[in-house]
Amino acid sequence: xxxxxxxxxxxxxxxxxxxxxxxxxxxxxxxxxxxxxxxxxxxxxxxxxxxxxxxxxxxxxxxxxxxxxxxxxxxxxxxxxxxxxxxxxxxxxxxxxxxxxxxxxxxxxxxxxxxxxxxxxxxxxxxxxxxxxxxxxxxxxxxxxxxxxxxxxxxxxxxxxxxxxxxxxxxxxxxxxxxxxxxxxxxxxxxxxxxxxxxxxxxxxxxxxxxxxxxxxxxxxxxxxxxxxxxxxxxxxxxxxxxxxxxxxxxxxxxxxxxxxxxxxxxxxxxxxxxxxxxxxxxxxxxxxxxxxxxxxxxxxxxxxxxxxxxxxxxxxxxxxxxxxxxxxxxxxxxxxxxxxxxxxxxxxxxxxxxxxxxxxxxxxxxxxxxxxxxxxxxxxxxxxxxxxxxxxxxxxxxxxxxxxxxxxxxxxxxxxxxxxxxxxxxxxxxxxxxxxxxxxxxxxxxxxxxxxxxxxxxxxxxxxxxxxxxxxxxxxxxxxxxxxxxxxxxxxxxxxxxxxxxxxxxxxxxxxxxxxxxxxxxxxxxxxxxxxxxxxxxxxxxxxxxxxxxxxxxxxxxxxxxxxxxxxxxxxxxxxxxxxxxxxxxxxxxxxxxxxxxxxxxxxxxxxxxxxxxxxxxxxxxx
Amino acid sequence: xxxxxxxxxxxxxxxxxxxxxxxxxxxxxxxxxxxxxxxxxxxxxxxxxxxxxxxxxxxxxxxxxxxxxxxxxxxxxxxxxxxxxxxxxxxxxxxxxxxxxxxxxxxxxxxxxxxxxxxxxxxxxxxxxxxxxxxxxxxxxxxxxxxxxxxxxxxxxxxxxxxxxxxxxxxxxxxxxxxxxxxxxxxxxxxxxxxxxxxxxxxxxxxxxxxxxxxxxxxxxx
Numbered sequence: 067x068x069x070x071x072x073x074x075x076x077x078x079x080x081x082x083x084x085x086x087x088x089x090x091x092x093x094x095x096x097x098x099x100x101x102x103x104x105x106x107x108x109x110x111x112x113x114x115x116x117x118x119x120x121x122x123x124x125x126x127x128x129x130x131x132x133x134x135x136x137x138x139x140x141x142x143x144x145x146x147x148x149x150x151x152x153x154x155x156x157x158x159x160x161x162x163x164x165x166x167x168x169x170x171x172x173x174x175x176x177x178x179x180x181x182x183x184x185x186x187x188x189x190x191x192x193x194x195x196x197x198x199x200x201x202x203x204x205x206x207x208x209x210x211x212x213x214x215x216x217x218x219x220x221x222x223x224x225x226x227x228x229x230x231x232x233x234x235x236x237x238x239x240x241x242x243x244x245x246x247x248x249x250x251x252x253x254x255x256x257x258x259x260x261x262x263x264x265x266x267x268x269x270x271x272x273x274x275x276x277x278x279x280x281x282x283x284x285x286x287x288x289x290x291x292x293x294x295x296x297x298x299x300x301x302x303x304x305x306x307x308x309x310x311x312x313x314x315x316x317x318x319x320x321x322x323x324x325x326x327x328x329x330x331x332x333x334x335x336x337x338x339x340x341x342x343x344x345x346x347x348x349x350x351x352x353x354x355x356x357x358x359x360x361x362x363x364x365x366x367x368x369x370x371x372x373x374x375x376x377x378x379x380x381x382x383x384x385x386x387x388x389x390x391x392x393x394x395x396x397x398x399x400x401x402x403x404x405x406x407x408x409x410x411x412x413x414x415x416x417x418x419x420x421x422x423x424x425x426x427x428x429x430x431x432x433x434x435x436x437x438x439x440x441x442x443x444x445x446x447x448x449x450x451x452x453x454x455x456x457x458x459x460x461x462x463x464x465x466x467x468x469x470x471x472x473x474x475x476x477x478x479x480x481x482x483x484x485x486x487x488x489x490x491x492x493x494x495x496x497x498x499x500x501x502x503x504x505x506x507x508x509x510x511x512x513x514x515x516x517x518x519x520x521x522x523x524x525x526x527x528x529x530x531x532x533x534x535x536x537x538x539x540x541x542x543x544x545x546x547x548x549x550x551x552x553x554x555x556x557x558x559x560x561x562x563x564x565x566x567x568x569x570x571x572x573x574x575x576x577x578x579x580x581x582x583x584x585x586x587x588x589x590x591x592x593x594x595x596x597x598x599x600x601x602x603x604x605x606x607x608x609x610x611x612x613x614x615x616x617x618x619x620x621x622x623x624x625x626x627x628x629x630x631x632x633x634x635x636x637x638x639x640x641x642x643x644x645x646x647x648x649x650x651x652x653x654x655x656x657x658x659x660x661x662x663x664x665x666x667x668x669x670x671x672x673x674x675x676x677x678x679x680x681x682x683x684x685x686x687x688x689x690x
Numbered sequence: 691x692x693x694x695x696x697x698x699x700x701x702x703x704x705x706x707x708x709x710x711x712x713x714x715x716x717x718x719x720x721x722x723x724x725x726x727x728x729x730x731x732x733x734x735x736x737x738x739x740x741x742x743x744x745x746x747x748x749x750x751x752x753x754x755x756x757x758x759x760x761x762x763x764x765x766x767x768x769x770x771x772x773x774x775x776x777x778x779x780x781x782x783x784x785x786x787x788x789x790x791x792x793x794x795x796x797x798x799x800x801x802x803x804x805x806x807x808x809x810x811x812x813x814x815x816x817x818x819x820x821x822x823x824x825x826x827x828x829x830x831x832x833x834x835x836x837x838x839x840x841x842x843x844x845x846x847x848x849x850x851x852x853x854x855x856x857x858x859x860x861x862x863x864x865x866x867x868x869x870x871x872x873x874x875x876x877x878x879x880x881x882x883x884x885x886x887x888x889x890x891x892x893x894x895x896x897x898x899x900x901x902x903x904x905x906x907x908x909x910x911x912x
Contacts, residue, residue, distance in 0.1 A: 177729050242740060250733050256724040280736065284743035292751065295846060300836030302759075303751065309759030309839060318747060682864075 093639035095179035096587055100186050101165030102483070107190055108157035114197065115149035116547060118142045123507075123543040126536050129528040139524035140207035141226070145200075147210030148230065151330065152237050153193045155468050159333035160185075162475050163248050163272050165483065169578035169585060170266045172257025172594045177250040179637045180684065181243055187647030189240035195655055196233025199226065206230030209522065211323060212293070214304035214315040219297055225658060228297065231290050232654045238287050239650050245279035248272060257577075259596035263357070266576045267350060270357050271336030274364045275329050281368070282325035289318040298657060313378055320371035328367045330464060331431075332360060334471025335402060338424045341478050342406055344572050345421035346413025349600055352405040359398035359405075366395045376444045377451045385444045392442035399435055403428060418572070419493035423474030426501055430466025434459055437512070452522075455515025461508040473500070473553070480557075481571045485583045486564030492556040500549035506542030510535035575600040588636055642684040649677030728880060734887045745895050748847040749902055755839035756907050763840055765911035767831040768904055769823070776819035777900045780855070783812035784893045787886045794879040802882070803869055809889065810862040813855050820852050844903065851899060854892045861885050 094100065121142050125133045134142065168176055176182050199205045204225040208216040217227045252273045256265070265273075292303040293315075302308045304315050343350045350356060372380055372388040380388075406428050415421065437459040441447045450456055473496075480488050519532050526532055570579040580602050581590060598604040609619045652673025662668045723729055756764050790805035824845070828834045835845040865885055868874060874882060 178733065246733060246736050246740070249736050250729060253725050254723045254727065254729045254732055260724070280740040281743050284740055285747045288744055288747035288751075292842075292846065295835070295842070301842035301846065302836070302839050303755075303842055311754065311758070314751065314754060318751075321747075 090639065092644055093183075093641045095175070095183050095637050095640060095643070097164050097168050097175050097179065097182060098585060098587075100182050101161050103186050104157050104161035104164055104189070105483075107186075107193065108154050108161060111149055111193055111197075112154035112158065113550070115146055115154050116550065118146035118149065120543055120547060122146060123540040125524065126526070127540040128537065129526050129530070129533055131525060134524070136524040137207065138205075140209075140522070141200075141205035143522050144206045144209055144230070145197075148196070148206060148234070150464070151210065151326070152234065153189075153196070155330050155464065155472070156241065157189055158472050159275070159330070159468075160189075160244055162268075162333065162337070162472075162479070163244070166479060166578060167248060167252065167269055167272050168255070169482075169581070169589060170269050170576050171252060171255060171260055172577050172590060172596065173251065173255040174589050174593070175637065176247050177255050178247050180640050180643050181247050183640070183643035184646050185240045185244035185247065187644045188243065188650055189237060191647055191651040192233055192236030192240060195236060195651060195658075196229060199229035199233075204229055206233075211319050212315075213319075214293075214310075214312065215306055217293055217297075217315075218305055220307075227293075228658055231294050231297075232657055235287065235290055235294075235654045236651050238283050238290070240647075241279055242283050242287075245276040245283070249276040249280065252276075257590075257594050257596055260601075261596075263354070264596055264599045264601070266336075267339035267353070267356055268333070268336035268576075271332045271339070271360055274360050275332045278325045278329045278332070278364050278367060282322045282329065285318060286322035286326075289315065289322065292318075294657060298661075313375070313380075316375050316378065317371070320374045321368070323374065324371045325364075325367040327463070328363055330468045331471075332363070334427065334468045334475075335360065337471045337475040337478070338406060338427050339402075339409075340576065341420045341424040341474055342409045343600075344478075344574055345416045345418060345424070346410050347416070348409060348413040349575070349603075350405070351408030351411075352401070353599065355401055356405050359401040362398035363395060366391060366398070370395060373442055373447065376447045389442050389444055393439060396435065396439050396442075403432060403435075419488065419490060419497060420474050420478035420572070422494070422497045423470055423477055426497065427467060427470040427474055430462055430470055430501075430504070434462025434464075434466055437462065450515060452520055453515035454511040454519045454521055457521050458508050458511035458515060461504075461511070465504060465508070470500075470504075473497075476553075478572070479578075480560065481567030482578055482583045482585070484561060484564070485567055486560045487567050487571060488556050488560045488564065492552060492559065496549050496552040496556060499545060499552060503542050503545030503547075503549050507539050507546055508542070510539045510542075514539075570602075573603075573606070575603040577602055580605075638688070640684070640687055642680050642687060646677060646680040646684065649673050649675075649680055652676060730880060730884055731887070734884045738887065738891045741891065741895075745847075745851070745898070748843070748850060749898070752843040752847055752903055755843045756903075758839040760838050761840075762831055762833050762838075764844070764904075764907035767827055767833055768908055769826075770904060770908060772819075773823065773900065773904055776816050776823075777896060779812050779819070780816045780893055780896050783809045783816070784890055786812060787889045791879065791882050791886050794874055794882040795876050797876050799869060799873050802874060803866055806862050806866040806869065806882075810859045810866065813859040813862070813889075817852060817855055817859070820848065824849075847903065848899065851892070851895060854895070858885070858889050858892055861888070 091099065091103070094103075121134060122139070125131050125139060125142075164176070164182065168174070196206075202225065206212075206229055207226050208222055208230070212227070212230060215221055217230075252265070252269055256262075262270075292301065295301040296303050296305055302310050304310050306312050339350055339356060369391045370388060372384055373392045376385055376388075410425070417425075437455070441450060441456070441459065477488060477493055480486075514532055514535050517531055517535075519526065519530070526536075567583045569582055571583075572579070577590075577594060577596075578585070580594070594601070612619050650673070652669050654670075654673075656667035656670025656673060659667070659669055723732075725732070727735075786805045786808040790802055790809060793799075793801035793805055833841045833844075835841055862885060865874065865882060
């Protein structure tokens with residue numbers, strides 16, 4: 067670990083308990099440790115979701131394949147999407163919120179450290195509950211958007227859909243708690259002088275993503291609750307045989323579902339907006355326009371949901387409105403893309419691995435964005451709907467977009483997490499293999515879609531003309547898997563014998579590069595005062611200029627040689643967040659077991675008791 | 691490079707912790723707040739914003755469904771005068787909540803306890819009224835959660851609101867017990883204020899529910 071440079075004076079002590087051992091991880095409230103936990107767990111879940119994908123591709127490798135039966139295939143498709151969206155991509159972006167945002171705004175921690183730990187444990191338990199369905203042969207199998215009536219007791223009599231509801235409810239609680247925390251953190255915990263319009267772009271996209279989470283997830287929570295009541299208490303929200311409106315679920319789901327895709331992509335936009343300036347040696351082009359474009363996308367995100375429902379016959383007025391609002395979203399998105407190009411243009415571009423991933427992101431996202439605009443047109447969408455063309459589109463925006471953005475983030479911030487550099491050669495190999503594998507997998511799906519291959523089809527007959535592109539896509543999927551494997555090798559190599567990174571390997575513009583890698587538990591020994599955007603760049607350049615002119619270099623440490631150094635007041639560790647997470651998970655998991663006397667969900671009642679105890683324990687715990 | 695940002699010197703602000711420290715004296719400090727709003731209060735406001743969408747979705751489902759399919763329908767079961775009284779009781783509790791906060795801020799522990807208990811009692815009266823209303827609907831009007839779309843949306847929405855009131859009552863009684871044991875000094879009146887924010891929000895939601903769910907469908911039938 068390269069903490070050699072600028073080690074803090076020894077008098078600064080952390081009052082908390084021993085910094086190692088499993089107990090310290092179970093009770094940690096340190097945003098950086100929670101970032102590691104989020105990052106590690108979400109990466110493992112990303113591999114699990116990838117495994118689902120490889121199984122799907124193997125099954126579709128040839129016509130009339132009998133590798134997996136249709137029922138398992140439905141589980142694979144549903145769990146691939148659910149895992150990737152809710153348990154891999156979102157928590158991986160949350161890992162970066164955790165690790166990076168407090169550092170970038172010059173804070174010691176998030177606003178509510180224990181709530182932060184609660185979010186993580188709740189997420190982890192939710193992911194475990196959801197995936198345990200495989201062991202009971204009851205994996206959710208009604209598709210990731212669970213259209214009614216597929217989720218009703220009639221068509222899903224076993225636990226499959228219950229696992230889906232329960233898992234998503236637990237994950238939803240984690241998401242809401244995390245979003246509340248990061249919204250308040252960014253609004254209220256900024257260092258002096260860090261005005262909103264001086265914040266790094268990643269903090270802006272995080273802020274706006276949390277707003278989307280806070281406003282979109284409750285809608286889904288209610289929809290899932292209604293479904294849960296339909297399945298367990300005989301309500302009639304979605305039961306069409308008893309007079310329910312067949313479209314209610316679709317409307318409510320997509321009112322959540324479309325903002326959800328921006329929840330997935332906006333953090334990646336932020337990452338790329340951090341990386342491109344650093345590697346182009348230029349400030350971000352059009353910062354204010356970028357902020358407004360992000361806010362504009364988030365605003366419009368709530369007015370486009372019915373473009374997922376053009377074929378349900380919502381009528382010409384609805385179709386027109388939602389077609390126009392959908393195409394309108396291309397405007398702020400286009401602003402972003404031109405700003406990224408403007409940032410690179412005329413810069414002295416240094417194509418280190420993070421920059422390559424970021425540029426790869428821009429290129430692939432443009433393809434996904436363009437097919438997205440195509441879907442905004444109702445007649446075109448009617449042709450594409452439920453075909454592999456849509457599958458190609460979603461993977462260009464979520465893998466080519468979010469996932470490449472996250473790989474850019476991993477390569478960019480890895481030195482800050484670990485204190486060691488990733489190997490550049492391996493990283494280049496990862497990048498090119500990933501680009502190749504990704505395009506070979508997903509580009510042919512455009513052709514398959516246009517040729518009429520429906521999505522979610524487990525077996526296709528011979529003579530359809532789909533055989534060739536399917537085997538190509540299957541081959542591509544394995545190239546993609548190999549690129550992920552290369553990255554894992556690189557990570558292990560870096561942790562074992564990577565070069566020490568030092569504080570600032572990329573000559574970064576933002577505050578996280580001003581402190582040691584990995585950062586000390588209190589982050590900033592002295593809370594910084596911010597005078598400009600790209601604060602760390604401005605300070606470095608000012609000091610270099612001062613040195614050149616023989617002027618005194620600004621060193622406030624020397625200016626205030628106060629011998630009385632107070633201890634840094636850090637919050638104590640706590641096990642109540644974990645207990646509360648268990649309580650919340652039990653409340654929902656009660657619907658997976660038979661009810662006591664037919665109407666008392668025993669585990670739910672026990673979970674409420676556990677939650678009450680933990681809330682009191684939490685409230686009365688000394689702050690330390 | 692020694693810089694202003696990375697410099698190590700006097701350590702100033704304590705890291706913040708989340709509203710803990712009922713239990714000890716140095717736990718509750720005024721925290722650095724970039725926006726000038728107390729961090730815990732901001733958390734409650736943000737939470738309330740999110741809650742609006744929870745209730746909004748339930749109300750939207752009600753509006754889509756209240757006259758849908760088989761009966762009974764709202765105007766056949768509602769007892770508007772009865773619900774008006776319980777709505778008045780709940781609104782009255784907002785007044786007592788304000789008085790409780792005022793007492794906490796002026797360090798009048800006796801008044802604080804009186805108004806906290808009064809608010810909780812009014813909340814309990816409301817919950818009792820709702821229990822009676824639900825029972826009447828089920829036994830006399832023959833509409834329950836599994837009867838039809840109206841029943842499903844009505845009982846889930848008002849039950850969800852009732853759960854919020856119940857949680858608020860537990861919260862208020864917890865504050866009351868805390869003030870009995872140790873007292874809530876003005877420096878900690880924030881905890882009463884945040885509970886009050888939640889309580890007022892739950893009341894305001896009831897105004898919306900009473901108007902949209904009770905009065906509007908009834909008025910539409912006349």
